[in-house]
Amino acid sequence: MTTAPVRAEARSASMAQALNRALRDAMAEDPSVHVLGEDVGALGGVFRVTDGLVKEFGEDRCTDTPLAEAGILGTAVGMAMYGLRPVVEMQFDAFAYPSFEQLISHVARMRNRTRGAMPMPLTIRVPYGGGIGGVEHHSDSSEAYYMATPGLHVVTPATVADAYGLLRAAIASDDPVVFLEPKRLYWSKAEWDPGTPEAVPGIGRAAVRRRGTSATLITYGPSLPVCMEAAEAATDEGWDLEVVDLRSLVPFDEETVCASVRRTGRAVIVHESTGFGGPGGEIAARITERCFHHLEAPVLRVAGFDIPYPPPMLERHHLPGVDRVLDAVARLQWEAES
Amino acid sequence: MTTAPVRAEARSASMAQALNRALRDAMAEDPSVHVLGEDVGALGGVFRVTDGLVKEFGEDRCTDTPLAEAGILGTAVGMAMYGLRPVVEMQFDAFAYPSFEQLISHVARMRNRTRGAMPMPLTIRVPYGGGIGGVEHHSDSSEAYYMATPGLHVVTPATVADAYGLLRAAIASDDPVVFLEPKRLYWSKAEWDPGTPEAVPGIGRAAVRRRGTSATLITYGPSLPVCMEAAEAATDEGWDLEVVDLRSLVPFDEETVCASVRRTGRAVIVHESTGFGGPGGEIAARITERCFHHLEAPVLRVAGFDIPYPPPMLERHHLPGVDRVLDAVARLQWEAES
Amino acid sequence: MTVLEQPGSYRPTPPPAWRPRTDPAPLLPDAEPYRVLGTEAAGGLDAGLLLRLYGHLVRGRRYNGQATALTRQGRLAVYPSSAGQEACEVAAALALQEQDWLFPSYRDTLAAVARGLDPVQALTLLRGDWHTGYDPHEHRIAPLCTPLATQLPHAVGLAHAARLKGDDVVALAMVGDGGTSEGDFHEALNFAAVWRAPVVFLVQNNGFAISVPLAKQTAAPSLAHKAVGYGMPGRLVDGNDVAAVHEVLTDAVRRAREGGGPTLVEAVTYRMDAHTNADDATRYRSEAEVDTWRGHDPIALLEQELTERKLLDASVVAAEREAAERMAADLRDRMNQDPPLDPMDLFTHVYAQQTAQLREQAEMLRAELAAAAEAAPATPEGAQR
Amino acid sequence: MTVLEQPGSYRPTPPPAWRPRTDPAPLLPDAEPYRVLGTEAAGGLDAGLLLRLYGHLVRGRRYNGQATALTRQGRLAVYPSSAGQEACEVAAALALQEQDWLFPSYRDTLAAVARGLDPVQALTLLRGDWHTGYDPHEHRIAPLCTPLATQLPHAVGLAHAARLKGDDVVALAMVGDGGTSEGDFHEALNFAAVWRAPVVFLVQNNGFAISVPLAKQTAAPSLAHKAVGYGMPGRLVDGNDVAAVHEVLTDAVRRAREGGGPTLVEAVTYRMDAHTNADDATRYRSEAEVDTWRGHDPIALLEQELTERKLLDASVVAAEREAAERMAADLRDRMNQDPPLDPMDLFTHVYAQQTAQLREQAEMLRAELAAAAEAAPATPEGAQR
């Protein structure tokens, strides 16, 4: 994997490189931005997202911590109390769990419990999701936990440009942001000019990635490419699918989502996270509450099964793929129309 | 608060007493049942649910542990590996958070990762919810986290008889059960004969607590009394409400819930947990998927606000009360009928 | 790969990475808790300091009594008393300089008050009108922390951040004997030592974690011995000897300030009251045990010293008690007023900018309140308790 | 309340609760790692044991090499090699009796194999056809544990449960230097000491947690010094001296078995390979550093000892190498077969009884597979890698 610095002209860049660049630019612009985590220094992180930061900014700004996630997040809370903007890296989704008490009981509530006197301008970067052949505990989709915790923002990019823009927005936010990085898109590439980053309208806005009229696919992060592919394939069946990339799970962009569903009258939510108790339930319920009379069919969900994440050789059976998305679209009660 | 032992004849008992009796009976019947946690010994737990157990069964069976929730749950995992049936007490909902890694990464998955060779017959008792004037971190409704974790059962009683029956079922289960005890119902009383405990059909069955025809209130734990009261009050408005007590969030009794909603055509889900990302989203989405054409109106939710749990003096504004339930019922698009 | 292929490579040397690091000897605590009062060392103590400490102790004891009384009057939801532990509370506050930070646990409202916080603000959490009742930056007191030991990494992070910024700031974090069993205690101390952060950890070993006695909490020679495993010095002190606690903490704070890194201090003390007013301590400890500690009362120990040094006479005692009574009366008066409550506050500080979702929910509550006000216009919100 | 009201109550005594507990001195590790090979003590070693250890080391080294080769052939998803650490791996396995339990971390497949587990089963996790590849009860080996230090409380709970049942069982739990920073390490050691559970904790200090060197992990005199804070003995040993590690662990296991409680052992060793095959170790350490450790190779150290005692000649070496090659060839052959895969396994072991919800999802997958099989009947599932 190449980790050469991204130059400021339009060129092919991976999501990992765009994230790296976002960190670099944020640190250069604001001396209060500090990166900390396991192996973020000399190694540059196991996904190389922090590559080169220690050389450029020194160990005080980019710190290899002892191996203890609650300690990492807990000390970051203290740093934020003193006015710094810590950017914490959790090495993998499942290894963020030891830090949940700090997250739920402190990070998410500090502003509220102090009536705004102690904001938490913290960014917590969490590589998440599967599809990379990781052994157990390396492929969890843990967004449901974060969504259920008021006080957090929960953001996840699906494109190279968003990776840069959203991470900059997360670091600039005066509120704590759980920044979910889809592991299997780290190496996805796109033409991207960091000099004039594609306008990212900050945290809380979804993006319509494909216009369509038949039904809306609602997705985010690692499942966006799946949905785009499904939408292309669906044209064969005569369906013209709209694809909405949520980008931000919290705040949730009801406006964009509901506008789309009202237009198309049908919706399928697609994510890797387990279905039961996963993000899709909230989204489906919310759409149904707000758009009930526009719906030609119930909002359906295509999600990971309600099982612990499978071993690498079986994960392809678990992950929502194009066929499963199309099957769901087919179940959107089209016959009722005719 | 009285902590006198419950005698084996029909008499008034509190939920805390019924739980205590369930622990006692389970320990007497099965020497592999061990209770452990903070202050479960001489003190009998801060809610007195383990009162008297140490006297009756000794410190080896009812153990005051060091103050460390991950350690409690982690050692309980080891005990279960060796064939014991640990019953762990978390002192309050929010204080279970330090144990989440053990819960998510081990308790919930051990059976699956070992192809059934290492089941986890563990019960984790978690007092939850508000309404008792608790200061911060003492009133969380954390069921969404548990629901989003495949491999766990999630159970919560709302009546004295269920408290006994469901806790016995949880301890007898060969799978891990998160047993959520509604704090504000600990002192609720009912006539109850532990000698012939009201039939509780095991984990996974909801109970219809009130038959009705106009709409279904779907609820559990601390919100059941609210819904029952709302259903009574609703008769004044001419609504005859059905009330379903889920009892088990995982497995979810779709059959009972959907049968009710198909009958009534309208549903409101009521819980204390925050709305966004809370249990209601899953339930509403599921009902809508399965009963779409029976629905006269979207499934609505009455839930705690999407905020950190409020301080005691403001909690009544946060908690779903009778009026808010009735307001939601009123919004079930009755005009469409006429 | 093996020696047979690499003749002569065998060296019975220590493993190459092994360098004896820190010498553990200086890290080890003394075998007995350090004491000053009643010993010869007491003779060298500054009279002004002792009298200042004395005033704080007397007011502190009165504060504990008054706060407990307020629970009986329903004015506090709950109160975890520090009666018997006043020496630790007061010394912790007084060991710090103005720019330093205090990280109290939920039991340490007295330390916050001794540092200058208005007692009404210190008690807001326990009254229940809001969570943290004060702006932490004003007196540099972190929010009273309820989840045990979770404030310790905060103290480390803050002290570390201050040092990175070049600021002269020490953080003193308080935790109970029970709290030392939590993973966060371990992680905080380890980070502090690795970063050489200017932090002092004060463990008040008051013998119990609610009902659980120390022997079920740890098998360590002392809690101070835990310091060795992090490479920081451990200090053991008589927590009822306010002069000793003050000296040990002041030393540790100075060491931290000078770049010497963190210290772990165990103060051996006793919780004279129940865990909180809601607790029934008779279930787990005997009156006789409590009695033995009555003879080791922190105020009594200091009074004896002051009396022997002729620094205390009835008039000083009377004056301090009067000051304490005034403080108590003021606290009582102000706590007997209903705090102003605005239910809309529920939505104000969740995020820097209110989300559309919360705006919607706020509107719903506002409408409910308006409807209720219409139905019963005579009941102002503040009075609805 | 104060001494002026209780004349004569003043006693400059230690705080009543204070009893000097454990004497810390015996808990402290030696200043230098314990060594046997190349010292006089080696003369007393049992030749049979040494030769057994030698065979295990040679096979262990070969196993590490073969497993790494399998990653290059795409037969393993990933392999965290224990090359250089074989002495710890082997000694851990051999210090235990049959009824005892081993709690390995993700790096410790070799310890599991040395205890008798089929290497193919040990590697299942890393091949990726299932998580735990074996029935833990068969050889009393807990699942290889990936979330660091989380297996330590399991070991404590299991050992405690066995003792409560009156069974003669000791648990030995393995963890890395990095893992000692986790809260679970702290909580596990504390529980073990308070419960006097028959557990031995073996820390393999191999100098790094992925890229993070020990100096950024801890400031302690040694990791073994952490034992003092829990009230258990800490032992420091040269982790490349298989005789020393075996002796120290055997002693600790015996002590645990006899009711003496837990021990913490730090074995100083070095990870010769990168963290895993996916890691690039040149980013954080020099070849020169690795080289210094080549001169302290665990196999070489033992060979020298055996040679000097005339226990090793070319024929023994050849025989052991041949055995190692046979093992490697067998492993290679069996790993080169596609493991049988049944996608329906996804739903089989989530719960004791499949829920209706999972039955429904299983049906969906079954239908999908049937449809796919119809579309391409020639591709059996097992071959689709």
Ligand SMILES: Cc1ncc(C[n+]2csc(CCOP(=O)(O)OP(=O)(O)O)c2C)c(N)n1
């Ligand atoms: C993480 C966590 N677990 C449990 C509790 C419940 N709890 C409150 S105080 C307490 C005992 C604390 O004992 P100790 O640390 O010795 O402090 P003390 O009360 O003696 O001041 C417990 C278990 C909590 N507040 N936080």
Ligand SMILES: Cc1ncc(C[n+]2csc(CCOP(=O)(O)OP(=O)(O)O)c2C)c(N)n1
């Ligand atoms: C809780 C947790 N956090 C992070 C990781 C990711 N991770 C895997 S191995 C490793 C380093 C482990 O170092 P050490 O404990 O010294 O063991 P070693 O790899 O040297 O054997 C890390 C950070 C993990 N597996 N678990």
Ligand SMILES: [Mg+2]
């Ligand atoms: Mg205590």
Ligand SMILES: [Mg+2]
């Ligand atoms: Mg290591």
